[in-house]
Amino acid sequence: MTRRALLLATAAASAAWQTPSLAQGEQAPAFRPTRAVRLISPLLAGGATDAIVRPIALKLSQLWNQPVVVDNKPGGGTIIGTQAVVQSPPDGYTLGVAISALTINPSLRNDLPYDTFKDISPLTQIGNITGALVAHPSFPAHDLEGLIAQAKASPGALSYASLGVGTGGHITGELLKVRRGFDMVHVPFSGSNAAYRELLPGRIPVGFVVLESALPHVKAGKLKVLGLTDVQRNKLYPEFPVLEETVKGTGYDSVFGLIAPGRMAPDLLDQINADVVKVLALPEIRQQLAQQAMAVVASSAPEFAQVIRRDVEHWKRAVKESGARVN
CATH class of the missing domain: 3.40.190.10 (Periplasmic binding protein-like II)
Known part of the structure; x- marks a missing residue:
């Protein structure tokens, strides 16, 4: 693929997800919830994911002056937790944690109860799980x-x-x-x-x-x-x-980030993204994530959308070539 074709394909993928960002120099208005915000984790409590998410939730609670409650909903290869996010109103009061299963499942499972690209709004990539x-x-x-x-x-x-x-x-x-x-x-x-x-x-x-x-x-x-x-x-x-x-094509940057219900208004997505990025810039948060072997990315919503699409393509090829199955 030529460089021009690659740029056009990337632009088309970004447009298809409908996650426009703010214009250069423009600042998102503040998101200030008036009640608790739920952050759904698709994994069991007490694991490595919790060690990453809970400090971020605490800082967001302080920023918003409202509780950010981490709600663990494990099961189904993260499908149960992700579905709970998808079924929530896109009003900013329900967010979700996305791990590599989000980008693997479309290639491994033909019975997903949601469309990864239509029913989910990428919010920000926090970093990569190694x-x-x-x-x-x-x-x-x-x-x-x-x-x-x-x-x-x-x-x-x-x-x-x-x-x-x-x-x-x-x-x-x-x-x-x-x-x-x-x-x-x-x-x-x-x-x-x-x-x-x-x-x-x-x-x-x-x-x-x-x-x-x-x-x-x-x-x-x-x-x-x-x-x-x-x-x-x-x-x-x-x-x-x-x-x-040693073996080309086997490496991957395991995605770790936050998502929101699909069709969230772009300005609201930008507002929440700005607050999360602000929290991820805190030295104490970066230090805590480094202790979890994670370097902070803190991407924009459109950048995270491109990462998810890239990873979906990687796993599509890997699943096809390897013959891996869930049963």
């Missing part, structure tokens, strides 16, 4: 190339953990197998705690987890990092290689 391929210290390989060699030497003898069927780790694991022609058994778990119960004692030798949750175990010498799932080396942890360096 996935990590980790291994028990006793595992002979120290990088992805070594893992591939080990798997080829013992076809079907190795297994790898993921944080669930249909997650980025699951699809990436299957894609690696197809790209490099090796076999390894997928063992899905319902979250990090369950996966670590098998990874830490070495009953499952390798697995895809979230870098933030893995770091304490890595620093304690209980796990080692074979590679990160980022497209490029992580700015906060450049010492770790990325899978993309």
Whole structure:
């Protein structure tokens, strides 16, 4: 694709989502709610997502002088929580958390109860959640190339953990197998705690987890990092290689951001975006997110819409090539 064609395609994608931004130099009027705002998280309480979202909710509460209540609605591969956002009025009083499942589900599931592009208004990309391929210290390989060699030497003898069927780790694991022609058994778990119960004692030798949750175990010498799932080396942890360096096309920047119900008025979307970006600029918030291995992006709504479309295309290709399924 030529540069001109690429620019035209990007412009068309942005227009299709209907998320216009403010003109240059123009400032959004203040959003000042008169009652509590609900922030729906599609995952269980107490996990890495909560550690990112709750400090932001607290600062928004202080800015708006109204409670911002984090409402955890897990289940269905994040579909339950996302549907709760979609079904809410687009009045600013219900927002949602978007993770990579938002961009994976359109390719894996043909029974979504909502249209990702029509029923959701992208609000802002907070940052990226970094996935990590980790291994028990006793595992002979120290990088992805070594893992591939080990798997080829013992076809079907190795297994790898993921944080669930249909997650980025699951699809990436299957894609690696197809790209490099090796076999390894997928063992899905319902979250990090369950996966670590098998990874830490070495009953499952390798697995895809979230870098933030893995770091304490890595620093304690209980796990080692074979590679990160980022497209490029992580700015906060450049010492770790990325899978993309070994197998092109397998890296991804796992989206993490906020969304709103579809068809929200552009001026209201801009108002809320301006307030969230203001909160994300606070040094204490940036420090807290850095502790979760996340660098702040704080994008505009149209920029986040483009990121979501890009990621949907990545997962469409990855699902098709890997043959990954939810059943």
